[in-house]
Amino acid sequence: MQASLHFKRQVIIMKKEQYTQYSFLLDRTARRVKQYAQTAFSQKSFDITIDQWSILKALYNKDQMTHKELAEKTGKDQPTLTRIVDIIIKKELVERVGHPADRRCLLIQLTTNGKKKVKELSPEIAQIRMKAWENLSEEDFKNFTRILNTIYDNLNIHEKQKENYD
Amino acid sequence: MQASLHFKRQVIIMKKEQYTQYSFLLDRTARRVKQYAQTAFSQKSFDITIDQWSILKALYNKDQMTHKELAEKTGKDQPTLTRIVDIIIKKELVERVGHPADRRCLLIQLTTNGKKKVKELSPEIAQIRMKAWENLSEEDFKNFTRILNTIYDNLNIHEKQKENYD
DNA sequence: CAGCAATTATTAGTATGACAAGTAAAATTA
DNA sequence: TAATTTTACTTGTCATACTAATAATTGCTG
Known part of the structure; x- marks a missing residue:
């Protein structure tokens, strides 16, 4: 015993x-x-980082977004986002524009240059990203996604907001 | 068509x-x-980071390790490891000792203080770590581990070394 | 409408991560 | 054994992550 x-x-x-x-x-x-x-x-001399790319990509589907929206969309916090945006502004891929109704907000949008870059690199980057997921089945992807989301939700800092929904 | x-x-x-x-x-x-x-x-005022903890924990099971061994064990590269070790030396949790046979190597070992810290915090940290894995089954863990390892291997930079084994 | 609270973005500080280059010592080889 | 290569570690640089503090603006409330 x-x-x-x-x-x-x-x-x-x-x-x-x-x-x-x-x-x-x-x-x-x-x-x-x-x-x-x-x-x-x-x-491949893309002259860009993964995280910078994720910002560009998010903007490509939306035209304009505030810092806050971008941060949420790309899963970054605001200070990090500010710095990444600073960098890609220097690279002339995006630009900041004042928000017409709320002077606190800044809208970020792709430059012509930035749009061109997204269009050009998209297929190549999709190709690169695929490599990681070889030798896995559809079933695996489903489970993987579910498990990751479960973990994420388990640690959800804003859980209390959920409770307010009912 | x-x-x-x-x-x-x-x-x-x-x-x-x-x-x-x-x-x-x-x-x-x-x-x-x-x-x-x-x-x-x-x-909880542990006054330590996750990555610093992983070093301490690795040392607790092994007494002494060189930087290289520690880096492999904890999955960090050597520059990163050097810097983390610097920090936990300042905190007087570990110390560097010369290697008796190879003057290039430095052995890292826990101080009395460090050992005490590991012993004290281990159960609490295990508890914290568990939170992420709620609502998942044994089957999930098995799949999750397998999938992560598959991804890791898909991108294995040192794959050629494997080929040399046969 | 004046004052206070909340929101949006920035700045500062610390830590980690990746890569490149440098130093010192050991191992190899000519 | 002298010269070369390899190994172990360090340092420098840039990028990201997170926290806390700050500034500017907006929204709310008495």
Whole structure:
């Protein structure tokens, strides 16, 4: 009986340690995916980073967005977004425009140059991104998406907002 | 026939775009997991970051490791590791010792203080880490691990080394 | 409408991540 | 054994992530 309890506790501890392993795996894989794409970007002299690209791409489907909208869309926080936008403004790919109704807001939009870049690079980048997902089935993608979303929701900082919905 | 081909191409394009979505989800989730733990660390005044913790934890199971070993174990590159070690040395949690046989190497080991910290925080941190993995089944963990490893291997930069094994 | 609270964006500070270049020591080889 | 290559670590630079603090503006409320 004692031994059995002891064993059970051991299993629980091992289980807990395993969760740390999952976090490690997740982090490692995300970094590798990013790094792989970034290396390809550099080799092909796209002169742009993954994160800068995600901003351009988001703008391409929407014409104009405020910092806040862009941050939400691309999953970045506002300070990070401000800096990335600064960089791609220097590269003359986007421009800031005042918001007509709210002087606090700034609208970001692609320049002609920026639009051209998105159009040109889109297919190549889609190709690069695909590499990560070889040897996986439709079923895998479904599960993967569900699991990632579950994790995300488990840690949802704004959960209380959800509760207000009902 | 034309229409069918057109439709097929559309599907392929949508498929490619979806891969970018997976990358986004992966990145976003990994950041959230890290951020959640970091916030908990701060609230509990652990006075340490996730990445610093992973170094301490690795050392706890091994007594001494060189920078190189530590970097591999924790999945960090050497410059990053050097900097993290610098920080936790300042915090007096680890110390650098010369390698007896190879003067290029430096061995890192926990101080008494560091060992105490690991022992004290381990259970609390395991608890924090668990939160992310709620609402998931054993089957999910198995799939998740397999999928992450598949992705990692798909992008393995050192693949050629594998080929040398046979 | 005056004062206060909330919102939007920026700036500053710290930490991590990736890559390139540099230094010192060991291992290899001619 | 001298010269070359490899290995281990460090430093520098740029980009991103997150927090906190600040400035400007808007919206709300008494």
